[in-house]
Every structure is written in C-alpha cells, then in structure tokens.
Amino acid sequence: MDKKKVIKYVIITYAIAWALQIAGALYMVNNPGMTGQMVFKGSMAVCMFAPLAAALLVKADFRSMGWKPKFKGNIGWLFFCAYASTIPTVLGAALFYGIFPNLLDTSGSYLIAQGEAMGVDIEEQLANTGLTIQTYMLTSLAACIYAPFLNIITAIGEEVGWRGFLYPELNKSFGKIGTWLIGGTIWGAFHFPSIIFGGYEYGFDYLGKPVLGLIAFTITCIALGVLEEIVYSRTKSIWYAALMHGSVNCIGTLPLMLLNVNDPTVDKYMILGPYMNGLIAGIPLIIIAAIMGAIAIRKQKAKEVSV
Numbered sequence: 001m002d003k004k005k006v007i008k009y010v011i012i013t014y015a016i017a018w019a020l021q022i023a024g025a026l027y028m029v030n031n032p033g034m035t036g037q038m039v040f041k042g043s044m045a046v047c048m049f050a051p052l053a054a055a056l057l058v059k060a061d062f063r064s065m066g067w068k069p070k071f072k073g074n075i076g077w078l079f080f081c082a083y084a085s086t087i088p089t090v091l092g093a094a095l096f097y098g099i100f101p102n103l104l105d106t107s108g109s110y111l112i113a114q115g116e117a118m119g120v121d122i123e124e125q126l127a128n129t130g131l132t133i134q135t136y137m138l139t140s141l142a143a144c145i146y147a148p149f150l151n152i153i154t155a156i157g158e159e160v161g162w163r164g165f166l167y168p169e170l171n172k173s174f175g176k177i178g179t180w181l182i183g184g185t186i187w188g189a190f191h192f193p194s195i196i197f198g199g200y201e202y203g204f205d206y207l208g209k210p211v212l213g214l215i216a217f218t219i220t221c222i223a224l225g226v227l228e229e230i231v232y233s234r235t236k237s238i239w240y241a242a243l244m245h246g247s248v249n250c251i252g253t254l255p256l257m258l259l260n261v262n263d264p265t266v267d268k269y270m271i272l273g274p275y276m277n278g279l280i281a282g283i284p285l286i287i288i289a290a291i292m293g294a295i296a297i298r299k300q301k302a303k304e305v306s307v
Helices: 003-030 034-047 050-057 075-083 086-099 109-117 122-128 133-143 152-189 192-198 211-235 238-251 254-259 264-269 283-306
Strands: none
Touching: 003 034, 003 050, 003 152, 003 192, 034 192, 050 152, 075 211, 075 238, 086 283, 109 122, 109 133, 122 133, 152 211, 152 238, 152 283, 192 211, 211 238, 211 283
C-alpha cells in the first residue's frame, strides 16, 4: 500500500466533502423551507464527486478500475446490484415496525408533514396532477425499477474513490477484513458533517445524538462496503459497484417516507429505523454482509491453497 498516497487521498476527499456538507447544512438550518432543503441536497450530491476528484489529484490508476460494463457473465450481478438492496430494506423495516407498530402509518402522514415543514402542500400539488397520496406512494415504489440506473451518475463519483482506489490500496496491507473495517470507517466519516450539522438520515432529535448516529452510519458503511467490494472484485467493473450504491440511495430511503406515522415522538427513534442505517433496521443488512463476507474469504483461501 502506498501509505502517503492513501493519506493524501483521504485528506483531500474530506476537505472537499466536509466543506460542502457544512456549508449546505448551515444554509439549510438558517433558511428552513424548500430552498434550504434543495441547497443541502445539492451540496450532498456535489460532494459525492469529492472521492473522484481526490483520486484524480493523487494520480490513481484509472485504467485498472474497469470502465467497460462487462455484461457477459455478469447479468446476475447486474440484477443483484440494482435490486438486492430491497431485501435488507424490507426486512429491516419489517423488524423495526414489528417492534414499534405504533410508528407504522400507510396514509402518508409523515410525508405530508415533511412537506408542510417546507411550506409545500403535497396533497394539493398531487391533486393538481390527478394523483392522490396513495398513488404517489405507488409511483415512488415503481420508480425504484429504473432509479438505481439513474443514480449511477452521482454514485460513480464515490465509487471511483472508494472501491476503485481506496479499497484496493488497503487490501495490499490489511487483507479483506481489515480493508472492510478501515475502508468502511473512512467512508462513514465522509458523511459525519452532514449528520452533525444537517441532520442527515437521523434528524436532530434522535436518541444518543450525535455520537450514536455517527456509529450507526459507520456500521452501515462497513456492511455496504463489504457487499460493494465483493461485487467489484467479482465483476471487475466499477459500474456495478456504482449501480449498487445508486440502488441503496433509492430503495433504502423509501420506508421512512412512505410508512412512518406523523408523530412528534418518532424523531427520537430515527436512529433505530426504519432506514437500514438504523441500529435495528440495519440488522438484516449486517447479517447478509457477514454471510457474503465469510463466503468471499473462504473462496479466497480455497483459491490460495489450490495455487
């Protein structure tokens, strides 16, 4: 591992991403409403290209990252990357709502309340287009069929840096388990300013804030990093990791938007679920990552013995 290059890469990535996240978050907090939300979301989208920019600046080997889609022999991985995140998402949400059934509401009340907080009457806007809140929810679910492929546009910015450069470098010195733990922690910390200053993923009033949010999100990144590194190593193409990343960003956010009840007490439970980055809702993801990780390590050891 080129230690100096890795450290330089991390410093540049954090400098760019953290500056964008803090600026966007502070603007949102000082300008509540739709404009503030859009600025914050915009800053989050732009900062996804920070790992790519850092990889360019440290002169990472882009030629070896696998820029050809390589469909032959990878069709199964294509569907896995696009839709497999549905499994931990559904299982995690079911586990969360099974423990907290009083937080489940299929009327879209949480979504409506979030719109009101931004000064938007969602029901009125939907009515103007001939939709109801229920049909909008169904449309959102249907959008997840194609949204992972659209999300590749931004997800590739992170994946070039994480899976394309950082994980292969770490693997030279730390092996798979060390790479997954260290790489996932670095990936998680990439989002820390948005969690602390912008209430990203967990809001501002959750149990154990802000430390528990940082821990929970890091655990999620470690688990996702295991899956995406396995995908990348098997397909030899950076696009598959980006597709999986894009899928998580789409499918993984649906339970809260569509199923949470509009209740002031719900915010404190955000650290637990229903997103799969919650401490309870994330259990299925962690189990799946552990199983696939163990299989990957066993296959690697078997391959080394045969050689």
